[in-house]
Amino acid sequence: MSTPSTVSNPRPRIWAMGISRLRDLFVDIASEYAGRADLRVVARGFDDAMQEIDAAGGERPDVIVAGGSNAAYLKARVNVPVVAITPTGFDVMQALARARREGNSVALVTHGETPDEVKRFTAAYGIDVIFASYRSTEDAEDCVRELQERGVDAVVGPGHVTDLAERAGMGAVFLYSRTSVRSAFDTALEVAQATRAEGVRRQRLDNLLQHLRDGVVALDAQGRVEAINQRLAGVLGIDAASAAGMPLQQLAPDIASALPDADGDTLVSVRGTSYLVHRGPLAGAGHAAGTVLTFQESRAVERLDRTLRSRQRGQQFTARYKLDDLVGECPSIERVRTLVRRYAKSDATVLILGESGTGKEMVAQSMHRLSARRDFAFVAINCGAFPEALLESELFGYEEGAFTGARKGGKAGLIEAAHRGTLFLDEIAEMPLPLQSRLLRVLQEREVVRLGSTEPTRVDIRVVAATHRALTEGIEAGTFRADLYYRLNILSIALPPLRERTTDVLPLAAELLLQAAAREPRLSTRVPDLQAATRVLAQIGEPLRGYAWPGNVRELQNVIERIAVELADAEEDTGDAFTREMLDVVAPELAASSVPKKNDALTLRERSRHVEADEIRAMLAACGGDRDAACKALGISKTTLWRKLNATQ
Structure with missing residues (x-):
């Protein structure tokens, strides 16, 4: 069955192939199936029938119905399911009764060996019958000639045999009835529907394989390729279409020889790149019918492992920062604190704007801890840190069997995990467009649908999003949905960059130094409290305030960490102060910077x-x-x- 015919013609395409009497019977019955199938009667047999099928191209039948030797011939030669017409016991009894009226000596001729149940049936009813069989058209001619020589008066058999018998002057009774032909047509309909369903399943599986970020190949029990996605084919330097049916040992001998004998993981090098290869069973009919190999680039696995380790579930679902952790006394920071307290009383969606390193997640966590949702989860996810497919499953979850490798029993997504709490979407501007439309529905309907499911799950969440990009520019560029922007930008908080908070730089630096000292035993005695930290940094206050801090608080923290390391390694007699000369060595980038002009900074x-x-x-x-x-x-x-x-x- 070809995919184009499935799309263009929703009804199963069935060809009834037969000549002589069987063809006439097909014509009589075909109209009964007009509403259920595209049923075509083809007056061809054997080689002529094959030529007709080959000439059909994309309009080939889904199933063929034929009788006797014609059915056997086509089954062995065409790549289309063939349903052979099988006479019932009642057909045999009626045909033999009719043949008895033609003469005393009656022969029953069948294609292939006469079924034992037919012999038992005739014996049980005391019917004296000569049994004969044939395998080809030449056999049929010899068989009829032999029966004629034996003095047989009437022959019961398929169309070709009865035609031969009539030409030989014997009585002839056609074996097939309307009932047996209808039964064959009904079976053909079931086969066609099952074949089409299997074709759709295979097409979906192939589409899934092609969209996976990892390389995947499915092998049969003999190690031949059943399916391979384009990503792995590109890695191996082979053509995916021509690889089907070929042994992996022939396509990639180095990989085949390096695979483990049992299911599990192993490292394999392909063209100088290391891959983690997972070997698992390919199930079929309740048992392992082959092997599935999944190729993941080892560097991607390492990056993902670091990302997941840095976001432990326990920490990810807890808000650690409070509003007091937001250091600073300048008017813009006071305004931020005021907005955080005000917005914490609402459940409306909040969009936090600010350059990288200004403390957007700290503000989001502070708002959660001040809200009525404080006793529930604070779930944070960086929309730019995950591949699209992984981000979708992380956010929305999935059902068991939704994709290869899906956890048994499925998995709840982060949106569900944030139920009754707060979902923080950092770097929202990096979210892929397909996921933006799904997130929009969550915001509108407060429902989430897992991958592989059709049943929505109600969620009660408060969404806080953050970005360092101008979302309006993303709207103009077509990378961000305007309707999602207006759903997110209900309440807004803009965080000022550190270069506009020059009076807060030294207090911030002192607080960061105190935190660094708490982690470094060698420094804790020299910097026991905030007052001591301020005294240590007093001599470098001017260069700290004069630097533009493009990385904001995050960059300041990095510089303070360097200062802490330098102080911990310094001799005790150098004094407690950190000098300008020492700063020039630790952070030379600060020496060439100055405070931006007042009119260069936006209020x-x-x-x-x-x-x-x-x-x-x-x-x-x-x-x-x-x-x-x-x-x-x-x-x-x-x-x-x-x-x-x-x-x-």
Whole structure:
């Protein structure tokens, strides 16, 4: 069965192939199946029938119905299921009774050996019958000639045999009845439907294999390739289509010889790259019918292992930071604290904006700990740290059997794990577009559907998203959905970069140094408290405040770690202070930097104006430039729209 015919013709395509009397019987019955199948009567047999099938191309039949030697001939030569017409006991009894009226000596001729049940049937009813059989058209001619010589009056058999008998002057009774032909057609329908279902299953399996990030090959019990995805074929340098049916030993002898004899994992080198190969059973009919090999690049496994280890489930589901951990006294930080306290009382979705390293997750955790959801899970996931397929299964979960390697019993996703708590989506701008549409539905319906399932699960979650990118630019570039943006940007918090918080740099540095000292026994006596940490850093306050800190608090933390290591290794008689000369050695990048000019830094009010202007431009783009529609959607007047757009010029 070909995929194109399945798509273009939803009804099973059945060819009834026969000549003479069987063909006439097919024609009489075919109309009964018009609504259930595309049934075509083909007056061909043997080689002519094969030529007809080959000429059909993409319109080949799903199943063939034929009788006697024609069915046996086609079964052995065509790659299409063939259903042979089988006469019932009632057919045999009726045909023999009719033949008795033709003469005293009656012969029953069948293709192949006469079934034992037919012999027992005639013996039980005391019917005197000569049994004969044939295997080819030539055998049939010899068989009929021999029966004629034996004085047989009437012959019961298939169409070709009865035609020969008539030409020889004997009585002839056609063996097949309407009942047996209908039974063959019904069987053909079942076979066609099963074949099509298997074709759809195989197509889905192939599609799944092609979309897997890992290389996968399925081998039969003899080690021949049953299926291979394009990713692995590319790694091996072979053509996926031509690999089917070939032994893996012939395609990749080095890999075949390196595989373990039993199921398990092993490392294999392919063209200089190391792969972790997992060998597992390919199940079929309740037992192992082959082998499945999964190839994962070892470097990807190591990266994933580091990512998963850094996000232990216990820590991932707990908010560790509180609002007091947000160090700083400048007005912009005070404004952030005020918004965190205010937004913690709401369940509305929050979008946290800020450069990398400004503390977006700290703010999200602080908000969770102040909210009514504090006793439930805080689930954080970095949308840019996982491959798309893994991110989807991590977020939405999956049912048992949803894909190769799926855990028995399935697995709940992180959205379900955050039920009654908070789901923090860091780097939301990195989320792939297909997953954005699924997340949008979660935000709208508060329902999640696992991979491989059709049943939605209700979830009660508060979503907090964060990004260091301008989402409005992603909307214009087509990498971020505008409707998702408006679902996320209900409440918004903009975190100021460290270069705009010069008065907070030294207090932050002192707090970070105190934390580093707590982890370093050699330094804990020299920096026992925050006052001591401030005294140690007093001489380098000016260069710390004068640096632009493109990495923000994260970069400051790195510099303080270097300072802590230098202090721990320094001699005790060098004093407690960390000097400018020592800083030039530890962090030379600070020496060439200065505080940005005051008019180079945007105030919180100016940043808010830019955010508003970006939102207005995005809405104008969504409305095709129609200002009336944009104003109505935003709930503002044209005058306000014009003023806010020009405020950033």
